[in-house]
Amino acid sequence: MTYDDLYTSWKQDPDAFWMDAAQTIDWDTPPTKALFDDNAPLYEWFSDAKVNTCYNAVDRHVEAGHGDRTAIIYDSPVTSTRHAISYAELQLRVASLAGALRAKGVEKGDRVIIYMPMVPQALEAMLACARLGAIHSVVFGGFAASELAVRIDDAKPKAIIAASCGIEPGRVVHYKPLLDGAIEEATHKPDFCVIFQREQEVAKLEEGRDFDWHSFQYGVESAECVPVEGNHPAYILYTSGTTGAPKGVIRHTAGQLVALNWTMKYIYNVEPGDVFWAASDVGWVVGHSYICYGPLINGNTTIVFEGKPVGTPDAGTFWRVIQEHGVKSLFTAPTAFRAIKREDPTGEFLKKYDLSSLESLFLAGERADPDTIEWAQDQLGVPVIDHWWQTETGWAIAANPLGVEALPVKVGSPSVAMPGYDVQILDEGGHPMPAGELGAIAIKLPLPPGTLPNLWNAEDRYRKSYLEHFPGYYETGDAGYIDEDGYLYIMARTDDVINVAGHRLSTGAMEEVLAGHPDVAECAVIGVSDPLKGQLPMGFLCLNTGADRAKDDVINDCVTRVREKIGPVAAFKLAVVVDRLPKTRSGKILRATMVKIADGEDYKMPATIDEPAVLDEIKGSLAQVGYPKAG
Numbered sequence: 001m002t003y004d005d006l007y008t009s010w011k012q013d014p015d016a017f018w019m020d021a022a023q024t025i026d027w028d029t030p031p032t033k034a035l036f037d038d039n040a041p042l043y044e045w046f047s048d049a050k051v052n053t054c055y056n057a058v059d060r061h062v063e064a065g066h067g068d069r070t071a072i073i074y075d076s077p078v079t080s081t082r083h084a085i086s087y088a089e090l091q092l093r094v095a096s097l098a099g100a101l102r103a104k105g106v107e108k109g110d111r112v113i114i115y116m117p118m119v120p121q122a123l124e125a126m127l128a129c130a131r132l133g134a135i136h137s138v139v140f141g142g143f144a145a146s147e148l149a150v151r152i153d154d155a156k157p158k159a160i161i162a163a164s165c166g167i168e169p170g171r172v173v174h175y176k177p178l179l180d181g182a183i184e185e186a187t188h189k190p191d192f193c194v195i196f197q198r199e200q201e202v203a204k205l206e207e208g209r210d211f212d213w214h215s216f217q218y219g220v221e222s223a224e225c226v227p228v229e230g231n232h233p234a235y236i237l238y239t240s241g242t243t244g245a246p247k248g249v250i251r252h253t254a255g256q257l258v259a260l261n262w263t264m265k266y267i268y269n270v271e272p273g274d275v276f277w278a279a280s281d282v283g284w285v286v287g288h289s290y291i292c293y294g295p296l297i298n299g300n301t302t303i304v305f306e307g308k309p310v311g312t313p314d315a316g317t318f319w320r321v322i323q324e325h326g327v328k329s330l331f332t333a334p335t336a337f338r339a340i341k342r343e344d345p346t347g348e349f350l351k352k353y354d355l356s357s358l359e360s361l362f363l364a365g366e367r368a369d370p371d372t373i374e375w376a377q378d379q380l381g382v383p384v385i386d387h388w389w390q391t392e393t394g395w396a397i398a399a400n401p402l403g404v405e406a407l408p409v410k411v412g413s414p415s416v417a418m419p420g421y422d423v424q425i426l427d428e429g430g431h432p433m434p435a436g437e438l439g440a441i442a443i444k445l446p447l448p449p450g451t452l453p454n455l456w457n458a459e460d461r462y463r464k465s466y467l468e469h470f471p472g473y474y475e476t477g478d479a480g481y482i483d484e485d486g487y488l489y490i491m492a493r494t495d496d497v498i499n500v501a502g503h504r505l506s507t508g509a510m511e512e513v514l515a516g517h518p519d520v521a522e523c524a525v526i527g528v529s530d531p532l533k534g535q536l537p538m539g540f541l542c543l544n545t546g547a548d549r550a551k552d553d554v555i556n557d558c559v560t561r562v563r564e565k566i567g568p569v570a571a572f573k574l575a576v577v578v579d580r581l582p583k584t585r586s587g588k589i590l591r592a593t594m595v596k597i598a599d600g601e602d603y604k605m606p607a608t609i610d611e612p613a614v615l616d617e618i619k620g621s622l623a624q625v626g627y628p629k630a631g
Contacts, residue, residue, distance in 0.1 A: 001404055001405075002404065002405050003401055003405055003416065006266070006404050006419055007416075007418075007419055011419075014034070015035055017419060018034035018046075018420075019034050021258050021261075021262045022034070022046060022254075024262070025051065025056055025254075025257045025258055025261060025297075026056055026060050027049050027051050028049075028050040028051055028052065028227035029048075029049055030049060031046035031047075031048055031049035031230055033048075034046060034449070035446060036231075037446065043445065043446035043453065044230075044231045044252065044255075045231075045254060045255040045258070045449040046230035046258065047229065047230045049230035049254050050227040050228065050229060050230070051227060051228065051230060051257060052130070052228060052253075053127075053130035053253055053256070053293065053297075054127045054128075054131035054225050055225040056257055056261075057127060057130070057293060057296035057297045058090055058091050058094060058127060058296065059091055061087045061299050062087050062088050066087055066272075067087050067088030067091070068086055069299070070086055070301045071085055071087040071089075071296060071302070072085040072090065072120050072302055072303075072304055073275070073302070073304070073325050074120045074304045075304070075307070075321055075325070076305070076306035076307065077306070077312040077313065078167040078168070078169060078306055079167060079306065081306075082324075083120070085120055090124070092222075094124050094127045094128050094131060095222035095223055095224075096217050096220065096222050097124055098128040098129075098131040098223035099217070099220045099221050099222045100194075100216050100217040100220045101134070101159065102132055102223050103220050104159065104192055104216070106132055106134050107132060107133070108132060108133030108226055109133065109135065110134045110135070110157075110159075111134070111136070111137060111155045111157040111158065111236070112125075112136050112157050112158065112160070112161060113137050113138075113139055113148075113157040113159075113161070113190070114126060114136055114139070114162075115139050115141055115162040115163070116138075116141050116162060116163045116196065116282065117142075117163055117165075117167065118304055119196070119304065120304050121163070121196050121213065122282045122304075123282065123291070123296075123304065126138065126235075126282070126288075127296075130234060131225050131226065135155075136236075137151060137236040137237065137248070138237065138282050138283055138287070139151055139283060140281060140284065141166045141173070142166050142175065142567065142568075142569075143178075143567050144178070144566055144567040145179075145182040145185060146182070146185060146564075146565050147246075147565070147566065148179070148186075149181075149183075149186040151246065152183065152186040152188055152190070153186050154238070154456065154457070155236055155248065156188045157190050158190060158191050159192050159194065160179065160183075160193045160194075161193070161194045162175055162179050162193060162194070162195055162196070163175055163196045163198055164176055164195055164197045164198050164201050164202060164203035165198050165203070167200055169311045172201050174201065174203075175203070176195065176203035179193070180206070190209075192209055192210070193206075193209055193211070194210075194213055195210050195211070195212060195213060196213040228253055230252065230253060230254030231252050231253070231254070232252065232253045233250045233251065233252060233253070234253045235250075235251050236248040237251070237285060239285075239391040239392070247455050247458065248455055248457070248458065249285075249391055249392055249455065249456075250452055250456055251288075251394055251452065252453055255448075255449030255453075256289075256293065256394065256450045258449050258450065259394065259420075259448060259449045259450025259451075260290075260294035260297055260394075260395060260450060261294070261297045264294050264295065264300065265403045266404055267396055267399050267402065267403060268360070268402065269329065269360065269402040270295075270298065270300055270329050272299030272300065274300055274328045275300065275301045275326050275328055275357070276290070276300045276327070276331075277302070277321065277322070277327045277329070278291045278295075278302070278330075278331040278332070279303075279309070279330065279332040279333075280331070280332065280333070280365075280502075284391075284502075284503070285390075285391040285394060286365065290331055294395075301325075303325060303327065309332075309336040309339045310339045310342075310343045314349060315340045315343035316344075316349030316350070316353065318332075318336070319349060319350050319352070319355060320353060322353070323353040323355060323357070327357055328358065328359050328360075329358075329359060329361075329362065330358060330360075330361050331361075331363075331364070332363065333365035333366060333502030334365070334367070334368040334369065334534065335365075335501040335502050335532065335533055335534055337376050338369075338372050338531065341375050345375075350380075355380065359383075360384075360402055361380060361384045362386075362399075363384065363385065364387050364388065364389060365499075366502050366534045366535075367499075368386040368412075370411045370412055373386060374411065383402065383406055385399065385400045385409070386412075386413070386414045386415070387400065387414045387415070390476065392466070394450045395418075395451075396414075396418050397417065397418065397423065398414040398415055398417050398421070399414060399415055399416075399418055400415040400416070410485075410487050412489060413483070413488060414490065415487055415488070416486050416487060416488065417486075417488065419448070421447075421448060422444035423442075423443055423488060424442055424444060425439040425442075425480065426440050426442050426470055426473070427440075430442075430471070430473070433481070435481075435483060436481055436484065437481055438479060438480065439479065439481065440476075441476045441478045441479065442470045442473035442474060442475050442476060443474045444473055445467075445472055445474060447474050478490050479491050498527030498535045498537060499535050500527075500569070500571050501534060501571070502534070503569050505566070505570055507524075507525040507591075508525075509566060510539070510562055510566060510570060511523055511524065513562050513565045513566060514541065514561065514562070516561065517541075517554065517558055517561060519543050519544055519547040519549055519554050519557075520541050520542070520543060520554070520558070522541075522542040522581060523539055523541050524540045524581050524591060524594065525538065525539050525572075526538055526594050528574070528598040529598075529599045533571060536573075536574060537562075537570060537572045537574070538574040538576075538598060539558060539572065539576070540578050540581060540594070540618070541575060541576070541578065542578060542579065542580060542581060551577040555577065558572075558575055559573055559575065574625060576622065576624065576625055578617060578618065578621045580614055580617070581614065581618075582594065582609060582610075582611070582614040582615055582618060583609070583610050590606055593615065597618055597619055597622060597628070598622055600628025
């Protein structure tokens with residue numbers, strides 16, 4: 001079968017295509033049809049089925065006689081720990097944890113926030129929620145207390161499962177004080193918290209509210225899998241919104257099971273028993289789809305890696321993991337490879353390891369620059385596949401489907417649309433653009449199974465964010481073009497979300513934090529190109545007239561504020577004080593033009609600009625901090 005055959009078979013009969021894919025899932029009650037469109041433009045898949053995610057990810061493999069197969073390999077260079085968990089052991093651990101949660105009142109439909117580092121217990125917590133039909137919301141471990149508080153108030157969890165700490169190279173990140181601060185700040189209070197105490201830091205437990213992970217499971221009856229409806233939410237995952245308030249992306253249970261299982265074979269080309277490594281974090285969508293659910297549903301061995309591409313201890317860590325565990329397919333963000341390439345440009349570390357198990361490298365999370373792709377191809381000698389998707393979609397919109405056929409790679413393109421996605425390039429009026437011309441990337445509705453059906457408690461926002469601009473389409477918020485061979489190219493975000501080392505962060509949220517400084521009258525944050533992280537945020541501050549503090553002090557305050565309110569993940573360190581910002585006559589800040597100046601690109605004077613001289617002032621301010629960078 002070729003890619004064309006596959007895509008055509010989906011296009012000719014989408015319902016038959018997805019019902020066929022659904023045969024790989026173990027249903028309590030099978031679906032009678034794939035698409036439920038009675039509430040269009042809100043679509044659902046396999047809604048009348050009954051099914052349990054944990055059963056499909058764990059129990060069914062044990063029942064099929066694969067209990068001895070390794071489910072999870074925990075590899076933690078930051079704690080010098082390596083540990084394997086079989087499917088049979090995982091089943092016992094998850095059923096026990098689920099039983100303890102149930103004994104404390106967690107049941108189907110309840111929300112549970114998970115705030116944990118890259119440890120196997122994070123996956124066990126996700127699977128225990130799935131076992132009960134509880135809806136988990138994983139928050140990136142170490143996210144600032146105020147960010148966690150916003151998510152507590154939106155999801156209203158019955159319980160929070162957290163670790164005492166996270167471990168970064170050279171430092172311990174204290175999770176418990178952040179959790180305590182968030183609960184104090186939030187209006188909604190959880191009934192209880194479960195704390196996984198790590199030996200690197202044992203946290204103080206609040207009497208009556210906090211329970212120890214191990215002791216609260218003592219003597220409790222294990223829980224069975226609770227079948228849920230196909231359209232029951234499996235989880236909520238908050239993603240940066242452009243207006244500061246995070247958007248709670250929902251994933252429905254049945255669609256996720258069918259879609260992720262399909263991708264493991266057809267996109268990533270791994271069979272049950274193969275070792276699959278997504279070097280990401282459980283707090284991001286990649287961690288949900290491809291550290292936890294996708295590999296386990298397919299019966300793979302998944303790797304939970306607690307470390308960094310460089311510095312834990314060196315730029316050879318990825319190669320050691322691949323050799324030691326026999327990794328067949330690696331999925332990571334381009335930023336990881338940029339870091340390795342920067343430390344070891346000639347690949348000296350790579351020569352020390354046997355990478356013969358590795359058959360492919362998949363990159364996603366941000367634009368993969370040609371330099372990085374070509375370096376990886378030269379060093380590894382395997383297909384390097386850039387593919388493109390979003391938190392909202394949960395799996396690849398465009399990819400090179402290695403499990404069907406390896407299409408020619410065009411560097412700079414994530415290749416072609418996957419079955420389920422009718423990708424089109426539209427102009428402002430919603431008309432299709434000719435091949436090779438830049439426009440807004442939109443996907444004809446319905447989106448396939450496994451994608452977001454809605455936002456948590458925010459249907460109006462869902463419609464407004466994704467459906468209203470181009471009726472009949474899902475608006476991706478990205479701009480790009482499709483070439484004459486049908487290959488897609490992603491050129492830019494069409495809004496102000498920037499990508500720092502694969503983490504999508506809203507510049508709007510950072511602007512809100514900066515604007516809260518007493519001396520700041522107005523501000524703008526843009527993403528400037530960075531060879532290592534892809535983009536870095538840069539702040540432009542207009543100070544209040546009569547503000548008498550030194551500019552550097554205000555800048556230092558602002559850096560600290562962003563770190564406290566958004567977290568170190570924002571990597572906010574660049575800021576300049578300016579007299580005024582370039583704006584259109586209607587008062588919109590010309591961020592795209594500012595980005596071009598900072599990156600040293602040619603730009604046209606925007607027709608709508610109010611005061612053209614401001615751009616020269618911005619140039620002067622940027623020069624003071626060394627932008628644009630030479631060469």
